Amino acid sequence: MEAQLVHQHKSITPPKGVEVWDIDPYDEAILTNPIPFFAELRAKGGLAYIPRYEILISGRYEETREIFYDHARFLSSRGVGMADFKLEAPWRPPSIVLEVDPPEHTHNRRVIMRALSPSVVRKLEQDFVEDAQRLVDEVLAQGEIEAVAAIAEAFPTRVFPRAVGIKQPDARKLVDYGAMVFNAIGPDNPLRQRIMAKAPDIVPWINEQCDRAQLTEDGIGATIYAATDTGEIGEAEAGMLIRSLLSAGVDTTVSGIGSALWCLAQYPEQFQQLRADPAKRAGPAFEEALRFCTPVQAFFRTAADTTTVGGVEIEEGTKILCVLGAANRDAQKFANPDEFMIDRDTRGHLALGVGVHSCVGQIIARAEGRAILQALAERVSSIEFAGDPVWRPNNSMRALDTLPLKLR
Ligand code: HEM
Numbered sequence: 001m002e003a004q005l006v007h008q009h010k011s012i013t014p015p016k017g018v019e020v021w022d023i024d025p026y027d028e029a030i031l032t033n034p035i036p037f038f039a040e041l042r043a044k045g046g047l048a049y050i051p052r053y054e055i056l057i058s059g060r061y062e063e064t065r066e067i068f069y070d071h072a073r074f075l076s077s078r079g080v081g082m083a084d085f086k087l088e089a090p091w092r093p094p095s096i097v098l099e100v101d102p103p104e105h106t107h108n109r110r111v112i113m114r115a116l117s118p119s120v121v122r123k124l125e126q127d128f129v130e131d132a133q134r135l136v137d138e139v140l141a142q143g144e145i146e147a148v149a150a151i152a153e154a155f156p157t158r159v160f161p162r163a164v165g166i167k168q169p170d171a172r173k174l175v176d177y178g179a180m181v182f183n184a185i186g187p188d189n190p191l192r193q194r195i196m197a198k199a200p201d202i203v204p205w206i207n208e209q210c211d212r213a214q215l216t217e218d219g220i221g222a223t224i225y226a227a228t229d230t231g232e233i234g235e236a237e238a239g240m241l242i243r244s245l246l247s248a249g250v251d252t253t254v255s256g257i258g259s260a261l262w263c264l265a266q267y268p269e270q271f272q273q274l275r276a277d278p279a280k281r282a283g284p285a286f287e288e289a290l291r292f293c294t295p296v297q298a299f300f301r302t303a304a305d306t307t308t309v310g311g312v313e314i315e316e317g318t319k320i321l322c323v324l325g326a327a328n329r330d331a332q333k334f335a336n337p338d339e340f341m342i343d344r345d346t347r348g349h350l351a352l353g354v355g356v357h358s359c360v361g362q363i364i365a366r367a368e369g370r371a372i373l374q375a376l377a378e379r380v381s382s383i384e385f386a387g388d389p390v391w392r393p394n395n396s397m398r399a400l401d402t403l404p405l406k407l408r
Contacts, residue, residue, distance in 0.1 A: 007053050007187055008083035009302075010317035014049040017312050018056070021048040025057065025321065026186050032391040034297065038326035043071065046310035047320070053187060055300075055319045059326030061333040061350075063310050067301055068322050068370045069355040074301035076357055077101045081185035081300055081396075082319060091196070091340065092203070095247065096240045102356060111233055112241050112360050115223040116247055121363045124163050128367050131159050131374035140407055142378060144386045145200075147403040152258030155372050160249055161365070164242065165219020166209050177206050178251025179394060185299065186395025206246055210239040220245065249361050252295050253368050255399040259293035260286055260373060262403055265383045266339045274342055276379035281345070285342040290351035292340045294325035297398050307389030324350040325398060372382075 014020055021044055023037075024030070030037045041048065041059035048057050058064045068076045077100050079085040085094060092099070096108050097117065135155055139145050153175055161169035176198055183192045208214060215221035225238045233241070264271040264285070274281045303318040314320070329337040330350050335344075352359035359365065376383070387404035 007055075008088040009054070009319045010084060010087065012053070012054050012315055012318050015047075015056070015312050015314060016049050018049045019044045021050055021057075022052070023050065024052060025050065025188055025323075026191070026395055028191070028391070030265075031393040031395070033326060035329070036080070038323065038329055041323060041326050042330055047312050047314075050321075053319075053400070054312065055082065055321055056308075057321040057323060059323040059330075061327040062212045062328035063325065064322045064327035065348075065354055066309055066352060067320055068299075068324075068350065068353060071101060071105075071356050073304055073307050074320065075101055076105075076301065076303050078302035078317075079300065082315065082321075083136035084186050084302055084319065086302075089137070089160055096195040096237055097244050097360065098357065100250070102263035107236065108233065108241065108375060109356070109360060109388065111224060111227045111238075112244070114227075115220045115241075116361055116364060118224070118363055121367050122219065124159075125367050127162070128159050128371040129154070129375070132371040133379075136375040136379050142408075144404065144406050145263050147405045148254075148258050148400050151252050152374065152400065152403070156250055156253040156368055157255060159368060160253065160364070163215035163220055164245055164249075165221040167214060170205065171300050172203050173205050174246065174250045175254060177202050177246060178254070179249075179397070181247045182296070182397040189395070191395055192392055195210070197331075201305065204245065207239075209211070209246065210216060210242040212238070215242075231272050248359075248379075249364070251397055251399065252359075252361075253365050254289055255293075255295035255397055256286070256365060257372055258400040258403060259398065260369060261376075261405065262389055263289045263292055263340045263402060264373075264376075265385050265389075265403075265405055268382065270340055270342050271377070271383055274373065275379045275381070278374045280382045281342055281397070282345070282370045282377060283366065285373050286366065287346045288340060288342050288344060291328045291334070291346045291349035291368075293398055294328045294349075294351045295398055296345075296351070296353075296396060297325040308388060324353075339341060376407075379408045382406075384408075 007204045046063035065216045139150050157171035181193050212225045227233050273286045305316050352362045384406045386406040389403045390401040392399050392401035
């Protein structure tokens with residue numbers, strides 16, 4: 001059985017009717033400039049087969065949504081990365097929300113949803129708005145900034161750990177932990193190995209922050225621990241749910257906000273459109289940036305049994321790389337998909353997932369994005385590049401490394 005294991009998952013034969021595509025989706029040139037790759041992927045059909053990893057890959061909207069939505073046919077419990085947890089030990093204990101299936105998923109997700117409900121976020125929103133206004137005033141005083149550090153990383157690492165109840169946040173460790181989690185989705189390549197080398201420094205610190213004693217008594221973390229008092233979950237599970245928030249709640253919003261800034265600098269007329277009505281348009285502008293840049297570019301699913309998608313027979317154990325970034329630019333779903341238009345109908349985009357695993361932190365993510373874009377649009381008359389933006393390669397996250405901007 002072990003001889004059949006390739007790239008931490010089961011070896012499969014290419015299904016009939018799919019193109020064999022000799023490409024490495026984890027090539028750093030593709031990760032930092034994925035748009036031509038997305039177009040080629042969609043042109044291959046609903047699915048293609050990548051021999052070097054023995055995986056299927058989907059990038060058209062219809063098939064990607066079908067696979068992502070159907071949690072019964074396409075499992076998360078066998079890992080949302082390339083490794084099949086049924087066959088290979090995962091690098092850390094699997095998430096008890098992202099990497100489990102119903103009914104276990106339903107039970108745990110209920111606890112986390114309560115802690116991130118609209119009423120909880122409404123209370124946090126005032127803090128987000130005030131912090132965003134302060135931050136934009138600070139950066140405006142500097143004129144030229146490196147916006148990844150000054151805004152995209154600064155804002156979520158200020159407001160989010162505070163909302164969770166982390167007493168002594170370490171922004172660098174939080175961002176690096178996210179980089180670890182999202183690089184781990186891919187193969188064991190140099191990108192993954194480089195960031196994993198930091199694990200001994202970061203993982204114990206993250207685990208420590210998830211302890212009840214380390215958290216304030218009025219944050220999201222405390223609400224999750226309250227579920228242990230009624231016996232709904234155990235202490236260990238509560239800690240694991242908080243770890244999920246720290247895994248998924250920092251780099252994603254850093255990427256979303258960084259991408260939104262990049263979009264507004266790249267499309268100045270769209271920024272002017274946003275400035276015409278910041279309160280109303282900040283939300284739609286952030287949503288369009290999520291569609292356009294898609295922070296989490298791709299996640300895997302594993303076929304639970306033999307099944308078919310778009311007429312292609314898929315064998316049990318097949319790993320399928322669902323490229324959300326490509327699906328979000330499918331012209332069959334979004335007209336002129338390569339145009340950034342803040343007034344477009346973005347409904348149905350897959351940047352926050354779909355189905356039972358859809359982003360449980362989406363209300364908070366949107367509140368953060370809205371707060372920062374509204375504060376910018378109310379205070380800044382123009383956003384221009386002050387140098388070339390540089391994208392940071394990551395096995396599943398589309399994120400900027402540096403973004404020099406001139407704000408007026
Ligand atoms: C713009 C920011 C964000 C993006 C683009 C994003 C994206 C996603 C996506 C695509 C999924 C689906 C994963 C899957 O189906 O396998 C997801 C799930 C999840 N997200 Fe987010 N996310 C963001 C912000 C956040 C925040 C702020 C939090 C925490 C407060 C969070 C916590 C989670 C958790 C715990 C899950 C797993 C949900 C489940 O499996 O039921 N995310 N996110």
